Each structure stands twice: as structure tokens, then as C-alpha cells.
Amino acid sequence: MRIAGYIQDSIVDGPGLRFTLFVQGCSRRCEGCHNPQALDPGGGNEIAPDEVIKTMLSNPLTDGITLSGGEPFSQPEACLEIAGAACLHGLNVWAYSGMTFEELAKSPDSAEYKLLEICDVLVDGPFMLPLRSLGLKWRGSSNQRVIDVPESLKQKRAVEAAL
Numbered sequence: 372m373r374i375a376g377y378i379q380d381s382i383v384d385g386p387g388l389r390f391t392l393f394v395q396g397c398s399r400r401c402e403g404c405h406n407p408q409a410l411d412p413g414g415g416n417e418i419a420p421d422e423v424i425k426t427m428l429s430n431p432l433t434d435g436i437t438l439s440g441g442e443p444f445s446q447p448e449a450c451l452e453i454a455g456a457a458c459l460h461g462l463n464v465w466a467y468s469g470m471t472f473e474e475l476a477k478s479p480d481s482a483e484y485k486l487l488e489i490c491d492v493l494v495d496g497p498f499m500l501p502l503r504s505l506g507l508k509w510r511g512s513s514n515q516r517v518i519d520v521p522e523s524l525k526q527k528r529a530v531e532a533a534l
Contacts, residue, residue: 372449374418375409375441379430385465385492385509386534387434390427390457394450397442399469403500405511409441420452427453428460435463435491444468444475447482454489466490469497472518472529492532493518508534 373395378384381391396412397404404410427436436457443450443466454464466486468475472495475487487493494510494517502512509517519532 372418372420372423372446373412373415374423375406375415377423377426379426380433381437384437384439384467385435385463388430388432389435389437389465390430390433390462391437391439392423392427392443392450392453393439394441394443394446396445397440397469398445399442399497401469401498401500403503404498406440412445415441420449423453424456427457427462433462435465438464438466438490440467440469442469444470444483444486447486451482451486451489454486458489463491464489465492465494467494471495472516472520472523476524476527487520488524490520493520493523495529 375393375395378391381389384391393409395415397410438450475483496515499512499514502514517532519530522530
């Protein structure tokens with residue numbers, strides 16, 4: 372897989388102490404993107420998912436992982452492998468995506484859907500600079516939602532997380 376990098380102990384990408392993986396590549400090109408170096412799908416570094424997992428599990432204080440980007444759903448198989456290992460070790464899984472829950476949930480046989488299924492929380496929707504607000508928890512613009520994925524899949528509609 373290609374990654375832009377990772378943060379071993381983030382406190383801003385979800386609750387608790389998190390391992391945040393920045394996946395390389397995003398076609399959205401949102402104006403004001405907070406991680407423009409992660410946009411080019413040919414940039415970043417090549418790394419095997421098992422190396423990411425080894426690093427992720429190296430900190431016993433980690434509460435969860437966050438898949439960010441770039442766009443994690445552009446590399447769903449590798450992200451699913453990493454998220455699956457996180458779940459096996461009792462870590463919660465958050466993902467940030469420029470796509471909406473509805474877009475990701477429309478094809479139940481897709482790799483993107485399988486990745487979505489393993490997520491606890493999805494922060495969805497493209498960043499929109501005119502809607503930017505520093506007062507929003509876990510998101511950058513007011514059009515983005517913090518979605519409770521298991522409940523949303525059960526109800527077959529986006530249900531915002533009660534955090």
C-alpha cells in the first residue's frame with residue numbers, strides 16, 4: 372500500500388490515544404485540504420500492511436486507530452487488513468473519507484463496503500472551505516458528519532454518533 376505517513380499517538384483524530392494512518396492518494400482535491408501532500412496517488416511511501424500493523428500494535432497505550440488520508444477507501448483491501456488487526460486487538464476503528472456514508476454503503480459486495488463494515492465511526496463528506504469551523508469536534512467543515520457505522524448499517528441510513 373502507499374501511505375503519506377502515520378502518527379503513533381494522536382489525540383486529535385478521534386477519542387483517546389490513537390494510531391493515525393494517512394493513506395496516500397485522493398481524487399477529491401478539496402480546496403483547503405489539511406493534508407495536500409497525501410493527494411498524489413504516486414507520492415508517499417510503499418509499505419506492507421503487516422509492517423503498519425506491527426507499528427500500530429507496538430504502543431500498548433493505544434485506544435484505537437484512525438484511517439485518514441488521502442482517502443482510505445481508495446485502498447480498501449490494505450486498510451481492511453489493518454482495521455481487522457486493530458479489531459482483533461481490541462482497538463476501535465475510525466475512518467475519515469471525502470465520500471459520504473451513502474456512497475460507501477451502496478455496494479454491499481464491494482471492498483469499500485467491507486472496510487466500512489469494520490469501522491466504528493466514519494467522519495464523512497468532502498471538506499468544504501466555506502463551511503470550515505474550528506469549533507467542530509472531530510471534523511473540519513459543517514457539512515461533514517460523525518457517523519455511528521454499526522447503527523447506520525443496521526438502520527440502512529446515516530445515524531450520527533452520540534459522542
